[in-house]
Amino acid sequence: MGLRAVFARFHFKFLNKAFKFLHVFAIWVILPIVVFVSTARYTATQILGFGNALLFGFIAVGACFVSAVAISHLSKDDRKTTISMVLNSAFMNVTYLGFPAIYALLGKDALGPAALFAMGVGTLHLIFGTVLASSAAKKHLTPRAVATTVLTFPAVFALIAALLFVAFTAPIPNSAPIPPAVSGFFDAYLAMPFFALMLLLVGYQIPLVNPRRYLEDLVSVGALRFVVSPIVTFITILAFGLTLNFSSGVPGFPSSTGPSFILSMMPPAVFNIILAHNFKLDEKRYGALVFYPTLISLFVILPIAATFMP
Numbered sequence: 285m286g287l288r289a290v291f292a293r294f295h296f297k298f299l300n301k302a303f304k305f306l307h308v309f310a311i312w313v314i315l316p317i318v319v320f321v322s323t324a325r326y327t328a329t330q331i332l333g334f335g336n337a338l339l340f341g342f343i344a345v346g347a348c349f350v351s352a353v354a355i356s357h358l359s360k361d362d363r364k365t366t367i368s369m370v371l372n373s374a375f376m377n378v379t380y381l382g383f384p385a386i387y388a389l390l391g392k393d394a395l396g397p398a399a400l401f402a403m404g405v406g407t408l409h410l411i412f413g414t415v416l417a418s419s420a421a422k423k424h425l426t427p428r429a430v431a432t433t434v435l436t437f438p439a440v441f442a443l444i445a446a447l448l449f450v451a452f453t454a455p456i457p458n459s460a461p462i463p464p465a466v467s468g469f470f471d472a473y474l475a476m477p478f479f480a481l482m483l484l485l486v487g488y489q490i491p492l493v494n495p496r497r498y499l500e501d502l503v504s505v506g507a508l509r510f511v512v513s514p515i516v517t518f519i520t521i522l523a524f525g526l527t528l529n530f531s532s533g534v535p536g537f538p539s540s541t542g543p544s545f546i547l548s549m550m551p552p553a554v555f556n557i558i559l560a561h562n563f564k565l566d567e568k569r570y571g572a573l574v575f576y577p578t579l580i581s582l583f584v585i586l587p588i589a590a591t592f593m594p
Contacts, residue, residue, distance in 0.1 A: 303488045310380070310485055314478045316442035317470070318383060319403060322395035323446035325467040326538075330396070331450060334540035336524060337397040340517055341378075341404040344548045347516040348508045349374035349412075355504050364565065367420045369501060371559065372573040373508040375409040376550035378402035379439070380486045381578065384479035385550070386543050389590055390530060392471050397540040401547050403443040410434045413559050421563040489554045490578060491571035498572040505573050510549055510585055517548035530593050549585055551577035 323331065352373035356366035376382070379402055386398040414433055418425040434440060453461040495502060521528055521541045530542035552574045560570035 303485070306481060307485055307489070310482060312438050314482065315379060315439040317474065318395070318478060319399045319439050319442040320446045320449075321462065321467055321470045322399040323443060324449050324462045326396050326450070327461065328450050330537055331400075331447070333537045334397040335400060336526075337401040337540035337544045338404040340520055340540065340544035340548070341401040342408070343520050344376075344513045344517050344544075345374050345405055345408055348513050351508055351512055352504070355508075359500075364420045365501075365569075367416045368556075368560075368566065368569050368573065369504065371413055371416060371556045372505050372552035372570065372577075375405060375413065375553045375556065376509060376513070376547065377486070377553045377574075377578070378405050378547050378550055380482045380489075380554055381581070382547045382550050384483050385586060386546060387475060387479050389546060389586075389593065390542055392475065393538045394543045396538050398543040398547060399443065401540075401544050403440060405547075406437075407434055407440055409553060409555060410437055410440070413555065417559040417563040417565065420565055423563065486554060486578065489557060490575045491557070491567065493568050493572040493575060495572055495576050498569055501569070501573060502576055505552060506577050506580065509551055509577055510580070514545060514549040517545050521545070546589060549581070549589070551581040 349370055352370040353366065356369045361369065378398075382402055383395070383398060386394050410433055411430055414430055415425060450461050518528065521544070526541050528541050528545055529539035531539065554574060557567065557570050557574055559565070560567045
């Protein structure tokens with residue numbers, strides 16, 4: 285083996301280990317900090333004001349979940365294909381891509397509603413993703429194991445801790461439970477590098493796959509993620525008697541509608557690839573269904589949204 289080959293192999297192993305470390309760092313440090321600070325910077329009254337973001341996320345997931353099942357049934361897909369369609373159609377990338385997109389397009393004030401939307405979707409994803417993936421792999425999973433997986437996931441735990449912190453802290457009226465110096469330090473020094481690392485991890489975790497084999501599934505998943513999901517979210521917003529607001533809304537009370545609408549059009553979640561790997565499912569299918577919609581989102585959907593956004 286030549287010196288160049290040895291160096292290339294060492295370089296690849298080093299990068300692989302570095303990205304694995306970054307992934308663990310994102311799960312156990314970045315996401316919990318983002319969720320905790322984004323939530324605990326508001327009072328209980330403010331959180332209740334944009335709390336409907338949680339419901340918007342549930343409805344968007346439910347609509348795409350049911351639609352994906354219906355499409356797979358009409359296409360007479362087998363169980364594994366149906367589950368891959370459901371997971372990639374219903375559950376969007378609300379963390380690694382969603383948080384940076386919200387921060388870039390709407391600013392730090394929108395991270396509170398985004399955190400509620402993301403953790404609502406993320407909790408459903410942990411539950412149904414684990415159950416459905418284990419079903420596809422024909423593995424038995426107890427309710428206790430599912431509950432443990434959800435409650436010990438760092439970002440979910442951080443949200444629960446933040447809500448309890450807000451509920452049991454008695455701050456000065458109209459002030460945030462956490463000191464302004466803490467949220468200010470996050471905004472000034474942590475937000476941008478954290479979100480840059482999250483975007484970097486999106487590219488690392490998605491394998492490059494030939495799309496021709498999965499073209500029909502890609503069309504269905506893309507239609508549900510980029511058309512059905514935002515339309516359902518928009519209709520839900522109107523049904524609540526609200527308007528689509530991309531600004532901060534009333535001073536001190538961030539609007540939930542703008543962040544919810546943007547997150548509803550995110551591509552499939554990278555976590556689906558992790559599920560496919562852990563349960564030995566078709567990683568190429570999952571990789572294709574995540575990779576190409578993510579490209580479309582980054583270079584088509586989000587630029588268009590930014591262009592037409594007031």
